[in-house]
Amino acid sequence: MDSRIRFFYNGVTMSFLFLFVSVGQKMVAQSLELKSLIKKEYDFSKIGSMQVDLEFDYEVNRAKTMAMAKANNLKIKEVLPNGKKVELQEIGHDGSPIYYETYADNASQTSRASALHNNGLLNLDLDGLGMEVGVWDAGVAMTTHQEYDVRAHVGDGGTEIDAHATMVTGSLISSGIKRNAQGVAYRASVLSHDWTRDKIEVAEAAANGLLLSNHSYGIKTDRVPDWYFGSYIKVAQDWDNIMYNAPYYLMVTAAGNARHSGDNESPVFGTSADGFDLLLGFTVAKNGLTVAGSNSRIDTRGNLKEASVSAYSSYGPVDDGRIKPDLAGDGSSILSTDAKSETSYDISAGTSMATPGVTGALLLLQQYNEQLYGSYLKAATLKGLALHTADDVDAPGPDYKMGWGVMNAKRAAEVLHQKEFSTQILENTLVDGEIFELTVKATEGATLMASISWTDPASEYINRGELNDGTPALVNDLDIRITQDGKTFLPWKLNPKNPNAPAEHGDNRVDPFEKIEIPNALGTYTIIVSHKRGLLQDKQDYSLIVSGASFTECSLNSPSGLSLENPLDNKIMLKWNEIVDGLYEVQYRKESEGSWISIFTTTGSKTLSDLVLNESYVVRVRTFCSQNIASEFSMEYKFTFDGPNTVVGLLDTFQTLSADQGISFSVYPNPAVNQISLLTEVGASAMYRIISPAGIELKVGTIEKEPIPVADLATGMYILQIKDGDTYKSTKFFKN
Template identity: 55%
Template structure:
């Protein structure tokens, strides 16, 4: 047994500077170059062989399907009275016909994706520009609809325009000509395909760099034997193999709408009227994300008031107790595009509508991560991030109705923002017999949460006809534990034998995602990741996500106590208050120049060089905690360089300074609803910043203003900092 320790080092100045440089030239989208970067990480020969196998299997199964359909008088396709389209697509290994079927509030608001859009609460300006999503469905979307412009491509040449596909496409990329219909990624492009050769086409697209695909359809539940429900079958295995071979690609599927169908007469738990054990086919894959429909009340500040599973949404579990569905999203009464005309719209409900809400939100998170890191997340990281940050509703932990909860795109984006500050997002690998350890300090404010996610190999157990077989489909069983003072904390787990029971904590032997939560965490903890038995692949990649930790002692206050130090013939030293783990960005320029000279240091001083006697210079300073998190610049300080006689100047009210050199501030009303006012001896050039508890600066401005509007802030606690030459003063206020 070997140990691999990851101290999660604090920032290194040179790495930061490189990241700054790279981000200046980042395209912030999935360009051809970025797709090529993904392809370069794949084993192209292995992918080619696998794609050839899929095509061979397709031809063989298609011939078999046509023969059996003729012999048994099976209908090839039909449209049901409820509008669902049904089509024979495959034959199970037991000869059962496998029919694909479409699976018929505001999606943006429930997922909180609108907070990432232009004008959204997070002010990130993420709308899907340059990103691409794959959509497979019963046909292709109406490309000429006014909401799509020229952003829908018929990738497989299908000429069949489909009502359901058009609705799904609108939920994803509708531009918002009619505001209620605006999609999650309303500036992205989409590859529209019918489902006839879905595995082959997806495998090829994934090999070419596709990140996400949406599948709002599934196998019709009233036309298969009971043993199919909750089973890991060959179809599940094939999709897992696609994702394992292309580890940046993630499939997102609907859980189904069969909760009250009574189609499974022998569920692994309960009676056929209870709604359990109804997930099957590719929705049962280990590595994909399966989406349930939630009916949620979200207040105007983006907080979940309450949430329940929709009355139609299919429940898990998988027969081996795996947690399915994985996540939930809004799916009821969704206003979206219609195929009946280029300017027509419709309202639809179902897990079909919940699924694109999740897919689009995940693509926004990929866009944001790439913007900050110049690379995309692996699929396991993206999946883990979304499950890790979901709103946990009803009982603590996951359940078989709504998975890990309702997707919260804001919380996931905050975790990305706070990487290396209060979040760890790490992609690593575990070799046979190796143990990975990481020591962290809780931040004492938020729950300490740690999770691991991995794309599991597809080889291993496949059910070929056994009813309610509990054999685990998991191949490489990784384990996460947290230890403190001799106590071990375990991850959540569920049991199919008691599907209505609340989640417990223990050894999870079935899920490729494990999460530990420690409320009221204080002090230092050790996270350990290990594995059982031998890894089938000798090495297993995994993604680790940790939140609620203090990765650095840095804080986002503006630097204070700035003073001039020793002066030379052509230089002067600028000094300020020390701050641990803080990188400082210092800028100075001649007052007649437009260009700032920028230097970085971890010290609390810097030497400004090549100055000219008699010239006036300006200086400003900011603190940087991570590439994404830092303070605002201090107010500009000016000085006339006179070698030994140089003195700082600024536009402060020196009369105020002389009568009371210590700044004082107070804020009222507190709590606040619409606006706050500042009181105290605040100078005319003082600057303010409002920072959330997650470290994000949400507002800045001149502190001498009479009032600061806060009506657009979400409910919660904020830190208000005011900075001038005398230093910085901070106070807290609560926004209702």
């Protein structure tokens, strides 16, 4: 049942579509229908013109490339002794031959995507069913591998089966016949392509609603002059243009494995031995997501215990100082499918394998958002969510090694779920000259975090040969600030002239993503989004993500004080004590039947209709504090409907359905941050257990030393169970 409710917070109107589903119910993404809705938002005259330009450029450059290769006896394709495939892709503006190579040297735990799976920490049962992801690589995957079922398809007619493409595809969608090789989105589908016409094919696929594509390859670092490193060249411009014109599409790329290559002898900082300034081509694009490799250790609760950048992973920065790579995934010793046979597997390492782990996690987040809210996130929102929730590593703030940290799909899913309760996600448009303000109340003791992300127009300026040219590629320079009592908090920024230095706070003039963090925030703050200079086309879409705040006064308590009033011939009014900002779900049914009738209201009363005389009914009520954050139902009560003669206004006329429902208690504070205490007396030998919604026991102990510590728990809903002698009591609480 759908119910559109409009709330007002701090002058900002928020419209919700409530899609209530039973706990554990599986919702399948309606990909084709949602793709159609995405396509309706696109300007196909611009996309069509862009595709024509890409096709023309390709044909001209391909002819030039083949002619140069013939004249200079250049190899078009070759397989190196280490098994890597290399192919001449195009000729640069300066006449340099540009070769593509795969980024593997022969991943779902590190990205926390496993927390989203069936029986994962969040028990969301997300698997990619109904979702589709594009893969471009040195060739096409072996689509008949036993791990893919019928979910891998060749998208461009390619016939050259490639081991690297097969391994990347397996990291994304392997079903888990070999358990340790299971892909991140193990029921999703892959469209596999050869890299030869990657831009043209991606532009067409994105125009048709493709959300994500994986590119675990890039320009070979030892065959280009030094000025190419970190440069915003035409290939980066083309990819930015594709993403700008198809704003739901996000390109995910591998950073490369050239840290110790020594190939850039004139980096923007230090010497080639330092490993900085090694990103090339589309890894430098503003709007894409560039993935570094990490070595990480994750505990059983999905918490990052330690992490370091992989020894091979290429560092940024790019020449204009933007934060690249964007984040990191696990690229070490990944078991995946192999192309030797339909049942073969192999282990590989490199940013090639880190990248599909991140891409698959992003696909699951799109699936989850569709389940929760009936739509997909724009690419800027998805990218912003990943960067907003990444685990920071080493010094606070981003760096040029692993960007904003290690991908944390678990935390990203929690931010999605808690939208309008303790988080906020807004997709807005900033008009030229406009300022957007949002006032929020910080969650005491938490870190208030706010970020903006936007898909920026492609820069008209491209580098044509200047070494370490710092000209900013950013076109529309948006800004985020947070103020409180005359104090202004600024976003993170990095200094490309000293990339080893820790991040600092200041005016970020180069990145299309900005984030502010305020540890131990207290009180009310104002978030401000503005811009510098004029905006291209007089406007810019952007996404605002906020966490560590309260967006409602609603408390997660079951309604109390239920009573019956105003009985008529076939209906009666049910009333209860209202909770501030609460939305209520009322369920009732005949005692003799099992299915509930659900109705929703924003007030403390609701009329139960179509009742039958002398029939016994059961009724219960729960509170929703946001679209997906709800209390437990109240106790279930029974009444017999006698029409106008029904006894009115006496709660005693209700009967509880079972005596054990009367054994209840509560805790405070709820939501909790660091600890919880019981609002009931228990014996000295009482024991407690804290259980995840998936039924996993997380903590156990005695009650003798209250309060119970919960600071080490991740954000989410938990069950607290008390054993007091022979009596068992349980309640739910929310951990912020």
